[in-house]
Amino acid sequence: MEQRQIFSSALYGILAILTLVLAASFIVSLFLRFSSMEESSVAWFLVLFSFLAVFIGGFIAGGKAKRKGWLVGGATAVLYTLVIFLVQFLGYNQLFDLQQSLMHAGYTGASVLGGILGVNLIGGNFRE
Template sequence: MGGAVLYGTTTIFVIAIAASLLFSLLLRFTELTESSITLFVTIVSFLSLFVGGFMSGGKGKTKGWVLGGSTGLIYTLVIFLFQYLGYDSLFSMEQLIYHGCYILTAMMGGILGVNMSGGPREG
């Protein structure tokens, strides 16, 4: 179970790093502004959490909501620690809502991941 959650969390961060690189290059070499790509950043964030939960559920093959929720919770914890320890700042109310939705999205991905992988075999 721990390996599946770690696998899903790693997937989330790999997607986040790749998306960050892409968005930073777009901002640097085009006329785009941060405010013009906010929606795309939000969409990619939710997709990365869904994919991470999906990978976690697919790897664990059982209890997808727990695996996905744990994956989303670990992601939120890492982001919170980075923000708190690095910037000496707590989550704002908006960030709390986003991260709550991230955890729910990862749970949905975990449930779907278990169902798509076939889940546990009976008998």
């Protein structure tokens, strides 16, 4: 039962992450299309927003699970990394390089932190 709750909560976090990332990608693509900005000028913004989106996803997952925020946040990050890896490998026939591996390690840390805070701030006061 507990594993189903962890997986279900992680799926809520993944849904939140993907929604935020897709919305930001759409907005940034509109700016790039209809302004004179170039991709290099928004690269750091996208990296920071990705970390924020993964943190929010971990926060939502931790709040939904109501316990073990570090585990739920970690599961959310691992599922997100798996989705990105599958898209990149199956769609572009490329593996992660060192920079991407480090980015996803950072995503895991951000999601774990979000999960811990989600449990403690919105998860209620559940005690075993």
